[in-house]
Amino acid sequence: MSMAQPMKGIAPKRLAVLTSGGDAPGMNAAVRAVVRTGLDHGAEVFAIYEGFQGMVDGGDRIRPMTWDAVGGILHRGGTIIGTARCAAFFTREGRLKAARNLLEFEIDSLVIIGGDGSLTGAHIFRQEWPELLAELVESGQASAEVAGRHPVLTIAGLVGSIDNDMFGTDMTIGADTALHRITAAIDAISSTAASHQRAFVVEVMGRHCGYLALMGALACGADWVLIPESPPDVDNWEDVMCHLLSSGRKAGRRDSIVIIAEGARDRNGSPISSTYVKDVLEQRLGEDVRVTILGHVQRGGSPSAFDRNLGTLMGHAAVEEILAAGQDGGASLIGMRGNRITKSPLMFCVEQSQAVARAITEKEYDKAMELRSSSFREAFRTLKTLVQALPHEPDAGQRRLRLAVLNAGGPAPGMNTAARVAVRLGVDTGHIMLGVQQGFTGLIKGDMRELGWMSVAGWASAGGSELGTNRKVPVGSDLYAISKSLENWRIDGLLIIGGWTGYEAAYRLCTERNNFPAFNIPMLCLPATIDNNLPGSELSIGADTALNSIAEAVDKIKQSAVASRRCFVVEVMGRRCGYLALMSGLATGAERVYLHEEGVTLADLQADLNHLIAGFSRGKRVGLMIRDEEANPVYSASFMRDLFEEEGKGLFDVRQAILGHLQQGGNPTPFDRIQATRLAARSIEWLIAEAEKPAPAGAFIGLQDFAGEFGRA
DSSP, X not given: OOOOOOOTTSOOOEEEEEEOSSOOTTHHHHHHHHHHHHHHTTOEEEEETTHHHHHHHOGGGEEEOOTGGGTTOTTOOSOTTOOOOOTGGGSHHHHHHHHHHHHHTTOOEEEEEEOHHHHHHHHHHHHHHHHHHHHHHHTTSSOHXXXXXXXXXXXXXXXXXTTXXXXXXXXXXXXXHHHHHHHHHHHHHHHHHHHHTOEEEEEEOOSSOOHHHHHHHHHHTOSEEEOXXXXXXXXXXXXXXXXXXXXXXXXXXXXXXXXXXXXXXXXXXXXXXXXHHHHHHHHHHOSOEEEEEOGGGGTOSSOOHHHHHHHHHHHHHHHHHHHTSOTTOEEEEEEEETTXXXXXXXXXXXXXXXXXXXXXXXXXXXXXXXXXXXXXXXXXXXXXHHTOSSOOOOOTTOOOOEEEEEEESSOOTTHHHHHHHHHHHHHHTTXXXXXXXXXXXXXXXXXXXXXXXXXXXXXXXXXXXXXXXXXXXXXXXXXXXXXHHHHHTTOOXXXXXXXXXXXXXXXXXXXXXXXXXXXOSOEEEEEBOTTOOOTTOSSOBTHHXXXXXHHHHHHHHHHHHHTTTEEEEEEEOOXXXXXXXXXXXXXXXXXXXXXXXXXXXXXXXXXXXXXXXXXXXXXXXXXXXXXXXXXXXXXXXXXXXXXXXXXXXXXXXXXXXXXXXXXXXSOOOHHHHHHHHHHHHHHHHHHHHHHTSSSOEEEEEOSSSEEEEEEEO
């Protein structure tokens, strides 16, 4: 791997990376990205071991890093450079020692991966830097010449925290993995709870932030949730909770799941413990209740694909920010907003984050909710509807729309989640929801049924498609049959959850409105495909689950390869979209990714072969190449395997792995469940609003909003 070199006669930039505070899955990905991006730009990169403590101690805790020093760490949890709480750094004497140690290595730029406390300490350190250097020069601990070369300290902060409690970023490194742990645990608990008709109280982390509890409840279909930002709004909340759970049992639920954040409290500020909730449920419901405190299992283990890629992208951006800072330095927080890496003033983000904790402490709960993101507030409103035992009764005299839901295209994890939310929100607003069986084939046959509140129980976590799906695109006489089905069932709106064939079908119906009046209804496509190749949406439901399936499989493949000096050519799905190949390559540390968008030439394969031979000759033990299934029709996975094997001349073995349909299977990840919930909620609102218009539209929804229209009636 070639790396850029500094210009002749100019000393290379020196920067250091450290992890501080509580560890979070994905920190290693960020460290790796910082080191390799810095080296690739010709900088010298150091790692400070054991966080701020290592900076105060100095010596061998500040070590130069090489390219290979961060190899093979993407899949590892925690942080390989260690972290520690350091009281000394929060004293001026400790920061003076830290400045002396950094100056000894002539380091004047830091990438700090930690929480708000760590980033606050870093900001104070940067403010004091000129004074600290002056004191070091005056006391003879540093020369004026060296201090003069480093007049300012530049800081780029990355938020490593499973709580997702920092302003300035939609997601913090580690939060997605923690949600994986929570949903896996609750999915397992739910099956036991249903078997015994038992209630479970599950406590998750979050002292001042209810993100994990709220999103975990949304993803798992929990029955009640308690979060710090919005305590129960009535004094007799225990009665309300027990009445809701009891009503749910009468309606047919076999289990009851209550999720509580560790920082939950009532309106008076008194803590609500999981033990207290257990006692209340046992006494008032007269049934067996169990408590599960997930604890540090949420923090540990291999990071999710999302956290690996988030850490990688943020780490890369942090180095770019530092190298572009110039002589005046700066202090920025690198975050992600709307699927885009962004930068914000560091202390503004820290102050806004701390304001939430103050608002909770001061019992200003409305203010605390207002300070959270709009998506947080929207999720809380949606959850309050979904946890009801039964829907509200329709308003007297309201028009009850008949809205149909169908799946189209290949199966995508999260389809069931979206259908469940759409049905329950539609029913709760007084409308009649119909489920179409087997996609457009079922619509052609008129094969549908009314779905009630309990019809979709248990769908939140289920993979596959309970309604069934296929790739049928209606043509010719199919259009007449669909028209009759819509008329016979008196359909007022159509929600299509699926992939490209669903979009094609919706477009065809919209273009035939002049010929078939029954098509003059609102139609909305909700993106659900593992290929992530749909217009108007950067992230389709199902893609995150597929990406995690690939990452888990490749992690195992790499473990098997290490022992035998082996290269694997892994083929993933995606058809003519290289999203899965590209992002799984990023998440697993692949050396080469072959994309349909770029194509593959013989010259490419020769260069890659030379790279493999050179690497294995230097002691390399594992090679990984990831190929999109339609990267090239001639240079297939088996062709690449045979070519590399033959030309490797026994230096290494080559195997191929075609992952196939395991990428489409499995229960949806938390990300896909939450995304499905958000999009389905907006979709139902849109369908209801459009149904009242004289010329309703056909459209598709995206990550941000309704991305485009097929046309209006």
